[in-house]
Amino acid sequence: MTCNQSIEAKEELITRNLQEVLGAEEIGPILKERNLSIYWGTATTGRPHLAYIVPLLKIKDFIDAGCDVKILLADIHAFLDNLKATFDQISSRTKYYKLLILEILKMLNVTEGFTIVQGGTFQTHPDYSMDLLKLSSLTTQRDAAKAGTTVVKQVTNPLLSSLIYPCMQALDEEYLKVDAQFGGVDQRKIFTYAMKYLPKLGYKKRIHFMNEMIPGLDGDKMSSSSDKSKIDFLDSTKSIKQKISKCFCEEGNDTTGLLPFLKHIILPVLKIKNRPIIIARRDQTALEIETYEQLYENFMSKGLHPSDLKAFVADSIDFIVSPIRDELLKHEQLINEAYPNK
C-alpha cells in the first residue's frame, strides 16, 4: 500500500483527523529520506473498553502511510499506578492488552508495520535510569507537576511518582528511537515538556501527534476506570444492546454520546470492513448513507429515530466486537488472572 504513495499522500494520511500536530514542519524532510517511526504508549491497567479502537484507527493510518509504529505496553507505570496489583497480575494484564491490541488491529486489517514493546524491558536499564536522574536534576518540581496536570490524577496530597511519570514518558521517545509520539490531546502538556527537556539532555526534540478526546457513550470522556456505560470487548450481544438502549439519545438532539461514537469508531471501522452503512427504520425504508455528515443531517432533521439509531449502533458494535470477543474468550484463564474481580 505504501510503495506508490507520494510524500504528500503519506503526510496527509499521517496527520488526517488529528486535533493537533506539534513539529509538523519536520515530517516532510524525514519522509523525503525514509519512513517515520512513531510511538504510542498505554499503561496496562484497567480492562480497555471500546473507545480503545480510536487510537488504533489512527495507528492504522500511520502504518498505511508506511510508518514504523511502536506500541509501548507501559507495565511499570501500571504497577506503580496501583501497587495493590501484584507483579503477576500486571504481567497477565500486559498479556491481555497485547492480545486485545493484536485482535483489534487484525479486525482493522492491520497485521504488520508495528512492534509491541514492554516498558519493563528498558525502563530500568542503567542508561535509562541515569538519564532519568539527570532529567530530574534539570526539571523543576513545578514544571513536572504542570506536565502531568491533565494526565495524572489530581489529588490533594500527590505522590512523588506523579512527577516522575512525565520525565519517563519524555525519555521513552529517545529510548524507543522514534521520530514522533502519538497520544490523546490530554497528553499535550507532557508532550511540550518532552519537547522542552529532551534537548537539554542532548537528545532530539520529537514530533507530537494528538487525537481529539472523544466523549463516552454517556457524554463524558471515556476512561478505563469505570464501566457503567462502557462497552467491554467481552460484553455479550445482549449486554451491548442493553447498554446502548440505556444511553441518552433524544430526537434531533445532538448532545447524545452515540453521535461521536458513530463518527470516530463505528463508521470508520465499517468503512475499513467494506460494510455498507444501512440503517433500518421502523416506519420508513432503510436509510443508506456514505458519510457521517449524512447520518448527522438525517438525525438532526428527525429523519432517523433514536430507537432506530440505537439498534443500528448496537448491531454495528456487535459486528465489530464479535471476532475480537471470540478470540479473547479462548483465553479465559488469562482474563481471570488479569481481572479476577470482574
Next chain:
Amino acid sequence: MTCNQSIEAKEELITRNLQEVLGAEEIGPILKERNLSIYWGTATTGRPHLAYIVPLLKIKDFIDAGCDVKILLADIHAFLDNLKATFDQISSRTKYYKLLILEILKMLNVTEGFTIVQGGTFQTHPDYSMDLLKLSSLTTQRDAAKAGTTVVKQVTNPLLSSLIYPCMQALDEEYLKVDAQFGGVDQRKIFTYAMKYLPKLGYKKRIHFMNEMIPGLDGDKMSSSSDKSKIDFLDSTKSIKQKISKCFCEEGNDTTGLLPFLKHIILPVLKIKNRPIIIARRDQTALEIETYEQLYENFMSKGLHPSDLKAFVADSIDFIVSPIRDELLKHEQLINEAYPNK
C-alpha cells in the same frame, strides 16, 4: 582491639559522643549475634575541609568496636547536584575524596575495617531503579520535601531531583546491606523518612546514628561550599596560621569557633596520636592539660590568652594536616583535574 570487648563496651564505643541514636534498642541484640555494619555517605562535590575529620573520628569508634563500615562516595549525587561538572571531573573528585579519606583514616591509625563503595556501582542497577520507582509511588511529594528540608538547598523553585535524593538515601541502606546509617543530625529527617518507608517496600527499618553539627571556625556550620575561613587539607603551614589568626577569639568569651574545633577535632586527634597537650603561654609557664574541660576552664578564667590559644590551634592543625598534605601533594594532576579553578 575488638576481640576482648564486651557487648556493653562495644555499644558504649559505638554510641559515645553522638547527639542522637534512633533504634538504639536494636544494637544489643545484633551485637549478641555479630558485629554491626554501618554506612556513611558523602557526595563527592566540593573540596573537603578540616571538619571532614569529625565524622571520620566517629567512624574510627565504629571500627574500633568491630563494626563493618561502608563509606559511600556518592558520585551520582555529586554529578546531579551540579550538572556543570563533567563526568570526568566528578570521577577525579571521587578519586580525590577516596585518597583523602584513606589518608585521614591512616592519620587516625585506621587502616582496615571499612570498605569504600561508589554510588555509581549500584544506584542505576535495574533492581535499585525499580525499587526507587516503587518508593516514589509510596511517597507523597510533601513527605519527600519534608525529608530533604535540612539537607537539600531550599530554593523558591526546587528541582525534582531534590525529592528523589531522600528516596535514594533510604534505599542505599538496603542495597549496602547495613544495619545502620550514620550522619550529621542535619540528616535526621531523611533518616526518619527511611525508617518510615523502607518497611513499606518490605525492607528492614535501620538504626540511625547522628553526630552533632559543629560550628565553623567563624562560628557557622561548616560546609564545603565556601572556603573563606575554612582550612583545606592542602593549606600550607603559613596559610593555616593566617586563617587561625583571623578567627574571632576574645579573652574569656566562649563564642569563638576555636573551642568547638578543639573539642571535636584537635584534642581527640592529639589523644589518638598520643601527643601531650601542652599550650605554650607568653608570660607564664606552659599549660599542660588532659581534657577539653580543663582547657575550657583555663580559657574562661583568662588563664589562657587568645593569642596563645591561636598559636596552639595553628600548630596542632599543622601537625594533623602535614602527613595528609604531603601525601595529597603527590597527586597534583588529580587535584587539578578535580578542582581546576582553585
